[in-house]
Amino acid sequence: MDVFVSQFLNVEIITQAWPLLMRGLGMTALLCVAVIPLGLVGGLLVALVCLSRHRAVRWPAFVLVDFFRAVPPLVLLIFIYAGLPFAGIRPSPFVAVCVAFLLNTGAYYGEIYRAGIDSIGKGQWEAARSTGLTAGQTLTWVIIPQAVRNVLPDLVSNTVEVVKLTSIASVVALPELLYSADMARSLTYNPSPIVAAAAIYLALLWPCVRLLSRLEHRVGR
Amino acid sequence: MDASAIFLDAFLNRAVIDRYLPDILKGMVVTVEIALAVVATGIALGLALAALRSFRVRAVNAAIVLFVDVFRALPPLVVILIVYFGLPSVGITLSGFAVLWLVLSLVLAAFAEEIFWSGILSIRKGQWEAARSTGLTFVQTLVWVILPQAVRMTVPPLTNRTIAITKNSALGAVIGVPEILMQAQTAQSFSGNATPLLLGAIAYIVLFVPVVGLGRWLETRFAWGRS
Numbered sequence: 329m330d331v332f333v334s335q336f337l338n339v340e341i342i343t344q345a346w347p348l349l350m351r352g353l354g355m356t357a358l359l360c361v362a363v364i365p366l367g368l369v370g371g372l373l374v375a376l377v378c379l380s381r382h383r384a385v386r387w388p389a390f391v392l393v394d395f396f397r398a399v400p401p402l403v404l405l406i407f408i409y410a411g412l413p414f415a416g417i418r419p420s421p422f423v424a425v426c427v428a429f430l431l432n433t434g435a436y437y438g439e440i441y442r443a444g445i446d447s448i449g450k451g452q453w454e455a456a457r458s459t460g461l462t463a464g465q466t467l468t469w470v471i472i473p474q475a476v477r478n479v480l481p482d483l484v485s486n487t488v489e490v491v492k493l494t495s496i497a498s499v500v501a502l503p504e505l506l507y508s509a510d511m512a513r514s515l516t517y518n519p520s521p522i523v524a525a526a527a528i529y530l531a532l533l534w535p536c537v538r539l540l541s542r543l544e545h546r547v548g549r
Numbered sequence: 550m551d552a553s554a555i556f557l558d559a560f561l562n563r564a565v566i567d568r569y570l571p572d573i574l575k576g577m578v579v580t581v582e583i584a585l586a587v588v589a590t591g592i593a594l595g596l597a598l599a600a601l602r603s604f605r606v607r608a609v610n611a612a613i614v615l616f617v618d619v620f621r622a623l624p625p626l627v628v629i630l631i632v633y634f635g636l637p638s639v640g641i642t643l644s645g646f647a648v649l650w651l652v653l654s655l656v657l658a659a660f661a662e663e664i665f666w667s668g669i670l671s672i673r674k675g676q677w678e679a680a681r682s683t684g685l686t687f688v689q690t691l692v693w694v695i696l697p698q699a700v701r702m703t704v705p706p707l708t709n710r711t712i713a714i715t716k717n718s719a720l721g722a723v724i725g726v727p728e729i730l731m732q733a734q735t736a737q738s739f740s741g742n743a744t745p746l747l748l749g750a751i752a753y754i755v756l757f758v759p760v761v762g763l764g765r766w767l768e769t770r771f772a773w774g775r776s
Contacts, residue, residue, distance in 0.1 A: 331638075331639055332639055335635065335638040335639055336631075336635060336639075394758055394761045394762065394765075395754060395758070397712070397757075397761050398716075398753060398754050398756075398757035398758045398760075398761050399716075399750055399753050399754060399757070400716040400717065400718075400719035400730070400753060401716075402719040402720060402722070402730060403719050403729075403730050403733075403749060403750055403753055404750070406722075406730065406733075406734065406746060407743075407746045407747070407749075407750055410734070410737065410743070410746060411560070411737075411743040411746040411747065412743075413743075414559035414560065414742065414743035415555070415556060415559055415560070415743075416555075443768075488621075488622075489713075492622075492623070492624035492625075493624070494624075495624035495626045495627055496624075496626055496720070498626070499722075499723060506624065506626060506627055506630070510630060513630075513634060518638075519630075519631060519634045519635040519638065522627065522630050522631050522634070522635070523631060523635070525627060526623055526627050526628070526631060529622065529623055529624060529627060530619065530622050530623060533621075533622035533623075534618055534619075534622045536622075537618050537621045537622045538618065540621075541614075541617075541618075541663060544663070544667055545666075545667055545670055
């Protein structure tokens with residue numbers, strides 16, 4: 329038991345690492361603030377393109393979405409960070425992470441919005457258009473609000489996934505929460521800082537997960 | 550050299566492809582092994598937990614919910630690092646492959662449990678009552694009446710979630726599991742050329758695009774009756 333505590337819950341080491349962890353948490357927050365709003369808006373655009381009436385517009389969009397859903401985000405990130413310099417493009421770790429996450433989560437958010445818009449009956453379109461709304465107005469004021477409400481649990485769930493995803497930025501040495509914790513681990517030869525980081529992730533995301541499981545079970549019924 | 554020649558030389562270099570394609574293929578085998586192992590144990594454990602939860606024993610259910618919440622809230626890479634670097638210091642040493650399999654199985658089990666449980670909840674009470682009134686026991690009702698109906702409904706969300714989690718096998722590169730990404734990164738640093746990274750991405754596309762397509766098809770086939 330003592331061994332366990334000193335290896336995983338070593339208060340002294342966690343106290344030492346705490347300022348580092350807090351700085352890491354700041355970077356994680358910055359990443360979330362950069363990626364989540366862009367992903368939410370980008371995903372909506374992706375969904376609209378995927379729902380285009382023109383096959384020549386729709387199909388390439390589907391192919392791109394499936395492409396980014398098939399490639400693991402870490403592979404995308406490594407490709408952008410370590411591969412693009414060979415083509416003369418040298419993104420900083422932060423930019424590389426943002427671009428990789430945007431491509432990945434844009435595809436996922438896009439699929440969610442698309443399912444939501446699909447779930448709205450045709451009658452809604454016809455009724456809205458017949459009252460004199462333009463196509464753009466119908467989409468903005470009638471279809472999208474209902475669609476978003478239908479897929480709200482999935483949107484929240486994907487957002488939780490994005491926050492969790494930020495941890496892989498540690499692989500390209502972006503000093504976010506997990507990177508800071510792992511650095512503290514390698515300096516102290518003690519995994520306690522990573523356990524502390526896990527506790528921080530839990531404190532942030534547990535409430536969201538609880539909320540989600542309520543939302544999901546309500547929709548499932 | 551013009552731009553396209555530079556691009557081809559850096560990203561689709563013939564000599565590099567010839568030299569390192571076998572390594573990437575070996576990585577593909579490892580990725581498939583991990584993916585299959587994770588899907589088998591993760592989904593089986595998830596289903597078992599969801600079935601256990603329907604007995605509604607308070608202490609057991611609280612433990613299941615705690616397990617599910619923790620593994621849904623924690624980033625998989627964090628858990629992988631804790632297990633990989635933490636267990637040796639308490640005297641347990643697992644290979645990178647075993648750690649990756651264990652952690653991803655637990656993550657998938659957590660998500661699968663939640664999805665199966667949603668499915669079980671969505672079966673009307675009348676099904677339980679009707680089945681019990683014909684003389685089936687609780688367990689028989691669960692196994693032969695409720696689960697078959699519940700599982701069918703969970704196919705599309707479960708497929709998509711399973712794909713997302715098995716793709717995390719790329720995290721194995723961080724702890725030295727010789728899967729696709731690890732092989733691609735090693736080859737990239739030996740060859741000083743980005744071709745292996747592109748090959749690695751293509752390998753994932755070859756493996757996962759068919760599965761993503763399958764998920765899309767299942768979604769329309771088993772469409773949830775949302776109005």
